[in-house]
Amino acid sequence: MTAAVITGIGVAAPNGFGTENFWAATLRGESAIRPVRRFDVSGYPARLGGELDGFDPADHIPSRLLPQTDRMTQFALAASAWALADARVEPGAYEATETGVAMAGAFGGFEYGQRELENLWRSGPEHVSVYMSFAWFYAVNTGQTSIRHGMRxxxxxxxxxxxxxLDAVAQARRNIRKGSRLMLSGGFESSFCPYGWVARMSGGTLSTGDDPRTAYVPFDVGARGYVPGEGGAVLVVEDAAGARRRGAHIHGEIAGYAATFDAAARHGGARGLRRAVEGALADAQMTAADIGVVFADGSGTPDEDHAEAEAIAAVFGPGAVPVTVPKTMTGRMSSGGASADLACALLAMRDGLIPPTVNVRTVAAGAQIDLVTGGPRRWxxxxxxxxxxxxxxxxxxMVLRRGTASPDVSAEATSNDSDIRTGSGGE
Incomplete structure (x- = not known):
């Protein structure tokens, strides 16, 4: 099967708007976690977040799109344009039907929805925007991006x-293997409004700490939950042979991927994270020794951190591979978080630097991982x-590797790349 490579990166994150700004701030260890300013959080137990300041959508998207789009979609449109520019895709390089979009979504356009619900309550139904019918929807980033860039x-x-x-980028790889030539893929979120805030709080894992230095510290003895962030990243995923023919710069290859689902406690409670990691390695036809760094999920809750550290140690050996959680500088961006981690991994390959996990001081007992803290580590x-x-x-x-492999990938290497998550009884 055809190899899928990444030729463009676009990032919109709290600590850096634009890929190079984001990466420079990340290497400096600059955290954007601070008291939320987009709305009054004084009455809520959780008051910190990673906000993307200084973003004026009028500078990045056509004025006609401004009343149609939520903040998350405006991030997606801006970053998608940057990713395509980074990939240097010339007009007409591919037919419109050879290009597509696979995005991740979770919360949807909460801020847009909140504003229109307020209009309904305050002024009546005639004051609700017609664009409300789609601007709130978690699939809207896919639709608006495909329209904006003529991807059919x-x-x-x-x-x-x-x-x-990760799942969206894996879907992009599947589409490349099925004959598409170029896909835009990633994820973006922004739910910094009362409507979105209480939705996050309902999960019970939001940090209520008021000190930005200690509120979100995954794997630390003081871990107490997570801090939300807004933003994300988009990647240009291409057919490797086509990318080479047009002389594209290749950031890396999507070498392996696997996904599992944890069973509910009443059905055995089996955790599937280790199987997902092992499946991704098998899909890439690699061993644990081939991996030079792990970008961890880092939930920030003690039980989940322990489970992740246990899975990493079981696969790689105690302290055998550097582990990092750069999202400690941005907060957890939901569907945008893992795509930003993919961008970090590609940039780490480019520059030979692993970004740090900021603010973690004392790794919790039993977490047998080599966590990169303090500053960047050369590799x-x-x-x-x-x-x-x-x-x-x-x-x-997901496993990324440098450069390009042969465009012919054996069927055995794709056995774990399935649309179906394995597990039993999860709800």
Whole structure:
């Protein structure tokens, strides 16, 4: 089967708007977690977030789209344009039907929905925007992006919370293998409004700490939950042979992927994260020794952190591979978080630097992992593993490697790349 490679990156994150701004801030260890300012959070137990400041959508998208789009969609449109520019895709390089979009979504356009519900309550139904019919929908980023860039091939949305950022890119790879030439893929979120905030709080894992330095510290003895962030990343995924023919710069190859689902406790409670990691390695035809860095999910809750550290240690050996959680600088961006981790992994390969996990001071007892803290760590770039998990039991793992492999991938290497998550009894 045809290899799928990444030729373009576009990032819109709280600590950096634009890929290089984001990466420079990440290497400096600059955290964007602070008291939320987009709405009054004084009456809520959770008051910190990773907000993307200074974003004026009028600078990045046509004015006619402004009343049609939620903030998350405006991020997606801006970053998609940057990713295509990074990929240097010339007009007409591919037929419109050979290109498509596979995005992840979770919360949808909460801010747009909140505003229109307020209009309904305050002024009546005639004051609700006609665009409300789609601007709130978690699939709208896929639709608006495909329209904006004239992509008329496969289009879809993956809904699996934080894991969706990997699952969508895996779907893009499937479409490349089925004959598409280029796919835009990733995820974006923005739910910094009362409507979105209480939806996040309902999960019970939001950090209520008021100190940005200690509120979100995965794998730390003081872990107390997570801080939400907004933003995400989009990647240009191409057929490797086509990318080479047009002389594209290749950031890396999607070498392996697998996904599992945790069983509900009353059905045995079996965790599937280790199987997802092992499945991604098998799909890539690699061993644990081939992986040079793990970008961990880092939920920030003690039980989930322990389970992830246990899975990493079981696969790689205690402390045998560097582990990092750069989202400690942005907060967890739901469907945008894992796609931003993929961008970090590709940039880490490019520059030979592993970004740090900020604010973690003392790794919890029993977490036998080599967590990169303090500052960036130099490495000899090789393959990277990105892990993502979503609320409800979603587990995903993806392996990236440098350069390009042969476009002919054996059928055995694709056995784990399935649309169906394995598990039993999960609800």
């Amino acid at each position: 091939g496969p289009a879809g949305v993956i809904v699996s919370d934080q894991a969706g950022g 000899e770039p090789g393959a990277a593993l990105v892990i993502a998990r979503g609320r409800g039991g979603f587990n995903s793992a």
